[in-house]
Amino acid sequence: MENHPSYSALSDVVExxxxxxxxxxxxxxxxxxxxxxxxxxxxxxxxxxRGAIQGCKKDxxxxxxxxxxxxxxxxxxxxxxxxxTLLSDxxxxxxxxxxxxxxxxxxxxxxxxxxxxx
Amino acid sequence: MVADTxxxxxxxxxxxxxxxxxxxxxxxxxxxxxxxxxxxxxxHLSQQNAFLGIPLVLMPEEAVYLIENGVATxxxxxxxxxxxxxSELKQWNAxxxxxxxxxxxxxxxxxxxxxTSGRAMSEEAIRKRKEREEKKREKxxxxxxxxxxxxxxxxxxxxxxxxxxxxxxxxxxxLSSSTVPYTIVIPALSSTFEWYDPSKxxxxxxxxxxxxxxxxxxxxxxxxxxxxVFRGLKEKGFFMGGGIKFGGEYLVYPGDPLRYHSHFAAxxxxxxxxxxxxxxxxxxxxxxxxxxxxxxxxxxxxxxxxVSYLSIEWAGFG
Numbered sequence: 001m002e003n004h005p006s007y008s009a010l011s012d013v014v015e016x017x018x019x020x021x022x023x024x025x026x027x028x029x030x031x032x033x034x035x036x037x038x039x040x041x042x043x044x045x046x047x048x049x050r051g052a053i054q055g056c057k058k059d060x061x062x063x064x065x066x067x068x069x070x071x072x073x074x075x076x077x078x079x080x081x082x083x084x085t086l087l088s089d090x091x092x093x094x095x096x097x098x099x100x101x102x103x104x105x106x107x108x109x110x111x112x113x114x115x116x117x118x
Numbered sequence: 119m120v121a122d123t124x125x126x127x128x129x130x131x132x133x134x135x136x137x138x139x140x141x142x143x144x145x146x147x148x149x150x151x152x153x154x155x156x157x158x159x160x161x162h163l164s165q166q167n168a169f170l171g172i173p174l175v176l177m178p179e180e181a182v183y184l185i186e187n188g189v190a191t192x193x194x195x196x197x198x199x200x201x202x203x204x205s206e207l208k209q210w211n212a213x214x215x216x217x218x219x220x221x222x223x224x225x226x227x228x229x230x231x232x233x234t235s236g237r238a239m240s241e242e243a244i245r246k247r248k249e250r251e252e253k254k255r256e257k258x259x260x261x262x263x264x265x266x267x268x269x270x271x272x273x274x275x276x277x278x279x280x281x282x283x284x285x286x287x288x289x290x291x292x293l294s295s296s297t298v299p300y301t302i303v304i305p306a307l308s309s310t311f312e313w314y315d316p317s318k319x320x321x322x323x324x325x326x327x328x329x330x331x332x333x334x335x336x337x338x339x340x341x342x343x344x345x346x347v348f349r350g351l352k353e354k355g356f357f358m359g360g361g362i363k364f365g366g367e368y369l370v371y372p373g374d375p376l377r378y379h380s381h382f383a384a385x386x387x388x389x390x391x392x393x394x395x396x397x398x399x400x401x402x403x404x405x406x407x408x409x410x411x412x413x414x415x416x417x418x419x420x421x422x423x424x425v426s427y428l429s430i431e432w433a434g435f436g
Contacts, residue, residue, distance in 0.1 A: 035435055071396050077417035078390035080428055094433050097396045106433035107403045113354070114429040115381050116412040 001025055006032060013044055013051030020050035020068065027068035027096035028053055030104050037064075047082045053096075054087075066106070068096040084111055125188070127316065128181055129173075129195040129308070130332045135181035136173040136195075138307055143174050150189060151357050152180045153375060158306075172306060177360065178335040179348035185324055186349075192327040194319035195308060202313035209312070214302070221300040343388035343418035350416070350425035351384065361385075365405055370414060382406075382429070384414040399430055407432040 001007060001014070001021070006029055014021040024042075031037045031053055040055035045067065053066040065087045069075060083093060092110040126142045128135040137143050137154065146152045158171040176184075184190035202210070308314045319330075327333035336342045344367060351358060357371040359380070366383035369375075383406060387394065394415075402413035413430040 030436065069396055074393045074395055076391050076394050077387045077415060077426075077428070079394075080415075081390070081417075081426065095396070095399065096436070097400060104436055105400060106436040107399055108431045108433045109399075110412075110429040110431075111427075112429070113382070113414060113427050114412060116406070116410060116429075116431055118410075 004029075009042055010051065013042055016044070017050050020070070023068040023070045023096070023098040024051045024053075026098045026102060026104060027066055030096070031055060031066055039063075043087070045083060045086050047086050048079060052083070052087065063090075064092075064094060065090055066094045066096050068098060071097055071099045080109060125322065126184070126190040127193045127320070128176065128184065128190050129193045130327070131195050133333060133335070135176045135178070135192065135333075137176065138173050140172060143172070146184065146190070147374070150184060150187070151352065151355075151374075152176065152184060153357060153359060154180060155360070177348075177358075178341070179345050179358075181333075182324065182335060182345050183349055183352060185322070185327075188322070192321045192333055193316045194321075194330060194332045195316075198314055198316040198319045199308065199311070200313050200315055202311075206312045217303060218300050222298055225298050225300075339420060340386075340388045342420060343386050346418045346420075346423060347384070347386045347416040347425050358384075364409060364411065365402065366413065367416075380411060382412055382414045384416050387415060387417045388420075390417055390419055403430040403432050406430065 004025075006025075007014075010021075010025060010028060013024065017024075028040070028042065032040050032055075036058050037055035038058060040053060043052045043054055043065075045052045048067065050068065053068070054063055055066075056063055067083050067087075080095075084090070087093060089111070092108050092114075095107045095109055096104055097107065098104045126137065126146060127139075129138055130136075137146065143154070146154070154174040154176045156170040156172065157175045158173050159166065181190070181192075185192065305311070309316075321327040321330055321332070324333065336345045348358060348368070351368070351370055355372075357373060357375055357378075358368040359371065359375055361368045361383050363369070364383035366385040368384045369380040370382035370384050371378050371380045383402070385398075385402065402415075406413040415428040415430065417426050417428070418424075419426070
């Protein structure tokens with residue numbers, strides 16, 4: 001991990017939250033290289049004990065937030081609420097769920113009752 | 119519809135609430151947005167489930183909502199049937215006999231009509247039938263002759279004749295011996311019985327019903343959470359149905375389910391710190407996306423008595 005080109009951007013939070021370093025590393029690389037988001041930055045999400053990622057989808061300007069977690073973790077409703085609060089209440093966050101075989105899936109979580117697009 | 123201030127009786131049996139009156143069903147649906155599920159079927163077609171009727175069974179949350187809003191009462195239906203007096207029973211019996219008599223009289227009229235209209239062309243038919251019967255009898259006689267001896271006991275007994283039914287001769291005094299079928303009517307509503315008196319067994323609050331031992335929902339944190347979430351969604355104007363088909367507690371409709379598709383399947387989390395596995399988010403989110411629904415996570419806070427909501431959808435990438 002330390003020799004990977006993206007490590008320098010992650011080193012602070014990876015060292016601070018070693019337990020969640022794996023899913024952050026995986027989500028960050030996927031967002032940056034596979035999804036090709038722009039202006040990607042790493043944030044410290046202290047209350048959730050992990051780093052989060054912010055950036056914009058290719059050719060868009062809306063700042064979006066990604067919170068990584070591993071499939072093996074157990075989270076809670078309050079944990080998701082905390083993530084919203086710490087990211088200063090965006091309308092939605094993307095939960096990046098990572099698994100051991102390096103597969104990753106994103107779910108959009110919105111605060112309140114939000115109708116699905118037709 | 120006439121707005122009435124009468125509380126709707128929810129008849130409780132085995133800790134389930136039923137509504138037996140179609141007018142009441144219409145009121146709770148149109149005025150209070152509570153749908154319930156029709157469960158009644160027909161005794162002779164009990165397997166069919168395409169067209170169900172009364173009683174309407176309510177989800178416990180629905181019953182609790184109606185009681186808490188003061189629009190319904192619980193009725194302990196078993197105890198509301200008091201011991202009938204002899205005169206009441208006699209009257210009931212007389213009514214039954216009267217009803218059967220009427221049915222038989224109707225049947226009589228129908229049979230006479232049928233036979234008179236069919237007579238003109240039936241001369242030929244009667245002759246043919248007689249011939250057929252004659253042949254049958256001869257055949258039977260031959261068989262019986264053959265079977266005589268050791269197998270005599272096994273010989274077919276064809277001499278049995280169906281008793282002759284002549285509807286025209288049924289007199290009121292012969293009711294019990296009549297072979298013309300008639301139906302016994304069992305009223306759907308208990309209130310039509312003279313020995314039904316719910317006044318002493320009616321409870322307007324959850325506490326009273328609990329003390330009386332007929333109702334105890336919500337008793338646990340999970341049940342309180344469900345009632346709280348149900349009320350929360352109801353107060354936002356949604357209609358709720360059972361969510362089993364989409365893996366949640368409720369299906370959430372923006373209006374009457376007969377008119378709208380549901381946009382959400384909801385699951386209830388009984389406390390903010392109740393564990394939630396990412397796999398559940400994946401499963402709910404994916405199913406919702408495939409069925410054009412979002413999944414609602416409804417978090418109940420039992421201390422604040424508040425609900426908060428999070429909507430889940432597939433992100434569309436990754």
